[in-house]
Amino acid sequence: MNSAPVQVLGEVNAFLSRATGSFIDGEYSTTGDKQAEALDPSSGQPLASLALATEADVDRAVAIAKARFDDKTWRGKRVAERERILLRFADLVEQHAEELAQIETLNQGKSINVTRMVDVGFSVDFMRYMAGWTTKLEGRTSEVSISMPADAQFNAYTLRQPVGVVAGIVPWNFPMMIALWKIMPALAAGCTIVIKPATETPLSVLRLAELALEAGIPSGVFSVVVGGGATAGQRLAEHPDIRKVTFTGSTAVGKGIGHAAIDHMAHFSLELGGKNPMLVLEDADLDKAVEGALMAGLLNQGQVCAAASRFYVHRSQYEAFCERLHQAVSEMSMGPGLDPTAQLNPVVSKRHQQSILSYLELAEREGARVLRGAGTPDHTGFYVSPVVLADVTQQMTLAREEVFGPVLSVIPFDDADEALAMVNDSELGLAASLWTNDLSQAMRLIPEIEAGTVWVNTHVTLDPNLPFGGVKQSGTGREFGREAIESFTELKSVCIAY
Numbered sequence: 001m002n003s004a005p006v007q008v009l010g011e012v013n014a015f016l017s018r019a020t021g022s023f024i025d026g027e028y029s030t031t032g033d034k035q036a037e038a039l040d041p042s043s044g045q046p047l048a049s050l051a052l053a054t055e056a057d058v059d060r061a062v063a064i065a066k067a068r069f070d071d072k073t074w075r076g077k078r079v080a081e082r083e084r085i086l087l088r089f090a091d092l093v094e095q096h097a098e099e100l101a102q103i104e105t106l107n108q109g110k111s112i113n114v115t116r117m118v119d120v121g122f123s124v125d126f127m128r129y130m131a132g133w134t135t136k137l138e139g140r141t142s143e144v145s146i147s148m149p150a151d152a153q154f155n156a157y158t159l160r161q162p163v164g165v166v167a168g169i170v171p172w173n174f175p176m177m178i179a180l181w182k183i184m185p186a187l188a189a190g191c192t193i194v195i196k197p198a199t200e201t202p203l204s205v206l207r208l209a210e211l212a213l214e215a216g217i218p219s220g221v222f223s224v225v226v227g228g229g230a231t232a233g234q235r236l237a238e239h240p241d242i243r244k245v246t247f248t249g250s251t252a253v254g255k256g257i258g259h260a261a262i263d264h265m266a267h268f269s270l271e272l273g274g275k276n277p278m279l280v281l282e283d284a285d286l287d288k289a290v291e292g293a294l295m296a297g298l299l300n301q302g303q304v305c306a307a308a309s310r311f312y313v314h315r316s317q318y319e320a321f322c323e324r325l326h327q328a329v330s331e332m333s334m335g336p337g338l339d340p341t342a343q344l345n346p347v348v349s350k351r352h353q354q355s356i357l358s359y360l361e362l363a364e365r366e367g368a369r370v371l372r373g374a375g376t377p378d379h380t381g382f383y384v385s386p387v388v389l390a391d392v393t394q395q396m397t398l399a400r401e402e403v404f405g406p407v408l409s410v411i412p413f414d415d416a417d418e419a420l421a422m423v424n425d426s427e428l429g430l431a432a433s434l435w436t437n438d439l440s441q442a443m444r445l446i447p448e449i450e451a452g453t454v455w456v457n458t459h460v461t462l463d464p465n466l467p468f469g470g471v472k473q474s475g476t477g478r479e480f481g482r483e484a485i486e487s488f489t490e491l492k493s494v495c496i497a498y
């Protein structure tokens with residue numbers, strides 16, 4: 001790891017003065033009626049001031065995306081050409097990696113080490129992976145399966161076609177990366193797309209839209225509307241010309257979006273976060289489990305939909321596990337994301353900081369044993385000290401609700417079936433991890449865990465080729481893999497008599 005302090009690039013400063021609002025049909029639009037400031041969470045200071053889109057601005061972005069869909073500007077290109085353009089888009093993101101990582105760190109707050117490796121690094125891999133699907137979408141052919149006269153000749157096949165204009169509504173925790181999880185399969189399938197970033201973190205997606213244009217994606221095929229959820233977001237979800245809404249965020253907002261989409265019979269996929277358990281069995285390797293817990297629980301200050309936040313640990317290892325976690329969080333250094341030596345950074349906003357702190361007060365009132373970690377730096381900035389909560393019980397709020405912060409709730413258990421019951425005693429079901437070397441136990445438990453993803457001896461290992469999404473209140477639909485790109489297509493069945 002390079003420990004030199006990060007010098008903000010000239011390109012970043014130039015971008016910050018150019019980013020003035022939504023990016024519609026290839027240019028910035030400043031027609032909104034209000035301004036919002038994108039802040040630096042490490043100081044609370046403004047980075048850029050942006051016009052907020054009104055419903056009329058959203059309608060204009062959708063109308064242009066619809067016109068580009070209807071005139072076949074994008075979907076009419078040969079798939080090999082679309083693939084080449086999308087690969088060029090990935091190359092440009094890679095060439096501008098440091099600039100994008102700095103923009104993301106400045107606006108979201110997380111470490112530059114993470115934005116370099118995950119937000120940008122993982123995104124480039126994901127982009128190339130999804131670009132490749134452009135040339136691999138296919139239907140199937142079949143015989144007619146019912147009884148027919150002997151001389152009748154039929155041929156049947158399915159055709160996959162882009163759904164149409166897509167709306168992507170994305171959160172503030174991985175602003176650019178999660179937007180790309182929507183943008184890439186949509187464009188690979190031949191759709192056009194309008195993205196609405198969270199008001200707190202619009203910047204990296206705007207830079208992405210500029211690079212898309214430079215890569216040769218025609219203007220208006222991918223636009224960005226910067227605006228509030230209740231206004232611009234709501235309008236996008238309910239717009240009659242939107243054929244698919246793909247959302248990542250909270251369960252409450254996701255449900256509203258699903259209702260709005262179904263009203264005009266648009267497809268929708270909802271990725272709604274989790275209260276993800278890590279289950280540490282009696283035989284688990286404690287070193288690996290502790291290291292895994294710190295990574296799974298504290299990456300991006302715990303602001304990760306797949307983060308582990310409930311730790312069920314066999315009683316034989318329980319005290320040691322709590323102690324080791326406490327020791328580790330006590331020794332962590334906190335500072336701005338641009339300081340590559342800081343192990344923890346501010347959370348995204350003042351509002352979110354207050355929300356996490358109120359969960360901690362509640363944990364104390366409900367009787368959890370609070371093991372505090374490193375103190376916050378004594379300057380302004382939205383810092384939250386990491387906290388281990390020992391002796392949490394299944395009934396406490398901190399075992400049930402998603403806090404989305406650096407808070408690790410640890411719960412002891414005596415046998416694996418008791419632990420399994422607690423793991424499944426949740427409204428949410430995004431992901432879970434199992435820590436054991438006992439193959440028989442693992443193979444027995446994996447099918448019983450109610451989650452969209454189960455990891456064994458690892459956590460938050462996302463793979464573009466492995467579908468990702470939730471069960472229960474964690475949502476519906478899958479991102480990544482063949483399943484993701486297929487979900488941006490409409491299936492047409494063709495039957496030919498000859």
Ligand code: NAP
Pocket residue numbers: 169170171172173196197198199200227228229230232233234235237248249250251253254256257271272273274304305402403404
């Ligand atoms: P959120 O309110 O669900 O926001 C997610 C996105 O939806 C943002 O772009 C937001 O816009 C937009 N939005 C809000 N209300 C909308 C509406 N009525 N119609 C259409 N779009 C709307 O999430 P949040 O407030 O940022 O975070 C709250 C909690 O959600 C977190 O504490 C965490 O538990 C969970 N969360 C989960 C994930 C995940 O990865 N699954 C990510 C982030 C948060 P504006 O913010 O601009 O208003």
Ligand code: MG
Pocket residue numbers: 229
């Ligand atoms: Mg919100």
